[in-house]
Amino acid sequence: MPIQIPHWRPEAPLQKLTLPWLEAAGVELACLRLDLVDPLVSGNKWFKLAPYLEQAAAIGAQGLISLGGAHSNHLHALAAAGQRFGFESVGLLRGEVQQTPTVDDLQRMGMQLHWLGYGGYRARHQPDFWTPWLARYVGFQVVGEGGLGLQGARGCSCLLAMAEAQLADIGWPDFDAWWLAAGTGTTLAGLLLAEQRRQVFGAQAVPSGHGVASQVATLLNEAGASGRSFQLIEAARAGFARLDEPLHQFILETEQASGVPLEPVYTGKALMALRDFCKSGQLARGSRLIFIHTGGLQGRRALMGASADYTQV
The missing domain is CATH 3.40.50.1100 (Rossmann fold)
Known part of the structure; x- marks a missing residue:
């Protein structure tokens, strides 16, 4: 039987996060919770x-x-x-x-x-x-x-409007930048297709030799948007899908403080990279950022132990 187009248009809530390192840096952060759109067809x-x-x-x-x-x-x-x-x-x-x-x-x-x-x-x-x-x-x-x-990139362009529609709900008139994990760079490219004025940071969850920058550039060029600028931040640490003890501890501490579940392949590394970025003073005090939670919580089980049931975090 041929595929039928699903009439499902999920929306993700925008949630402010309060963490000690954000307060110390004078940075405000809100999280677009794509992990909450569905337990299985999750995230981006x-x-x-x-x-x-x-x-x-x-x-x-x-x-x-x-x-x-x-x-x-x-x-x-x-x-x-x-x-x-x-x-x-x-x-x-x-x-x-x-x-x-x-x-x-x-x-x-x-x-x-x-x-x-x-x-x-x-x-x-x-x-x-x-x-x-x-x-x-x-x-x-x-x-x-x-x-x-x-096509995948264009499907992610709606995330801009999804977040902007909720700014008043969290008391923000506007914000300055986006922060998200980058694996293939597809979601990053999709955001860049929609975003005309704010800074976009991609935290590379894969080693720099995996070609994220060139893949994003190719997608933008195909869409006729080759002039869009973005900044990639090294976040792979020991390599793709590697979990070291500092990252493990960061995830556990952040989850306890924020109530937002993370996983070690993408979201944990991306948020840890933002912490380090803030600590190094690379964001001006008063900056407001939106962090895209790209889901992937099912991946917790293999790297964080059998008890890490992603449906119960």
Whole structure:
């Protein structure tokens, strides 16, 4: 059965955060809680997926096929959306067969999985990579790794209006800048497509060699918006999806102080990078920032222990 366009337009609340290091720096922070839009189709993932679903419906596609790792938030949200909205989903996974909490969920939600090994996964950028898969899954819509692509970016442009509509609710006439984690740079690019005047900071959750800057530049160029400026901040620490003890402690302390759950791959690192940015005096006192909580709480389970049930944080 061809995909039907879901009539679901989630909204995320804007919540002010009060933390000691923010007060010391004289900086105000509000969090756009994308983690609250849904327990499974969570965070920025839906906003990146929605345009692909619209395209799939327009061409009469049977399902969606994408890539990711054994802990992928993107595949998790895709599988959950497929289960909820009644379309088939296929995941091509990095590495060898393994069972993780995420993989367990993907299987339970009905996603068809194929393990590519590491060499096979590295071939995903080759021009003929998708040919055999689309021959096997005829009529499926391809979605880039992590939702990467101009469609995914455009799906995130609505976050600007979503936040601006709630400024009066938190007593802000305006704000100065955005702060968010960057993995593929898709959400960052989408925000830049909408934002005309405020500063945008992307905290790189991946090492600098992963090409976030070039990916964002490519997306902006494709959209005819190559003049938009942004600043990338190093936040990968020991590497992608690595959890060291200072980060672990920061997450626990911040959650206790704010009541906002974090995970160590993206949101924890991004907020820790903002703390360090504030401590180094790189933001003027009186600055107001919006931090985008990009979700991904299901990833807590693998890195923060079996007790870290993301549905109960």
